[in-house]
Amino acid sequence: MSNVVKSNDSIHVCPWWVAYTFDNWLRRLVDPAEKALGRWVRPGMRVLDFGCGLGHYSIGAAKLVGDGGEVVAVDLQEKMLEIALKRAGKAGVAGIISSHQCSAENIGYPGKVDFVIAGNVIHETPDQRVVLREVYNLLVPGGGFFFTEPRNHVRADIFERELKTAQDIGFLVEQLPVSFMARRAYLRKPDNH
Numbered sequence: 001m002s003n004v005v006k007s008n009d010s011i012h013v014c015p016w017w018v019a020y021t022f023d024n025w026l027r028r029l030v031d032p033a034e035k036a037l038g039r040w041v042r043p044g045m046r047v048l049d050f051g052c053g054l055g056h057y058s059i060g061a062a063k064l065v066g067d068g069g070e071v072v073a074v075d076l077q078e079k080m081l082e083i084a085l086k087r088a089g090k091a092g093v094a095g096i097i098s099s100h101q102c103s104a105e106n107i108g109y110p111g112k113v114d115f116v117i118a119g120n121v122i123h124e125t126p127d128q129r130v131v132l133r134e135v136y137n138l139l140v141p142g143g144g145f146f147f148t149e150p151r152n153h154v155r156a157d158i159f160e161r162e163l164k165t166a167q168d169i170g171f172l173v174e175q176l177p178v179s180f181m182a183r184r185a186y187l188r189k190p191d192n193h
Helices: 016-021 025-030 033-037 056-065 078-090 128-138 156-169
Strands: 004-007 010-013 046-050 070-075 097-101 113-119 139-150 172-176 182-188
Touching (some): 046 128, 056 070, 056 097, 056 113, 070 078, 128 139, 128 156, 139 156, 156 182
Parallel strands (some): 046 070, 046 113, 070 097
Antiparallel strands (some): 004 010, 139 182, 172 182
């Protein structure tokens, strides 16, 4: 779903190569995925990385879940998925990551997962309520959701509205400190849902 912009009922997808401007060695240095996710992602978990782009969070999650876990890299663009899987091979976690190509309207993944990552993608979806509801339904009871939006692109009030929508759906929300690059939150599906 990365880089989708909807206007006048048409969908514009930014070229895959634009992702290199924000998913590069500097990002891995400033925002290491294992550090960002390490508080919640554990060995053996099943994780879905929605809008995986070139694989920053997918690879970090794969290192955390290990051989007994699974990471599903999800993106709208086939080229993004190809690059993410190639990078996973170079990082030594190719056997842990599988790919799923979503549509512009929904994630469309048929399984259940313990944890979802949405890095810089919710603001680009055509209907945020629909995609947040789908994330909620993908999670097992008690499942976690790491949600980030780019600071330079998503204002604080917009991020707050996204979190309010997630709360209305049923997520428990814990806002995290703003990082150099992103506004962040950890959301959790209640244990009894």
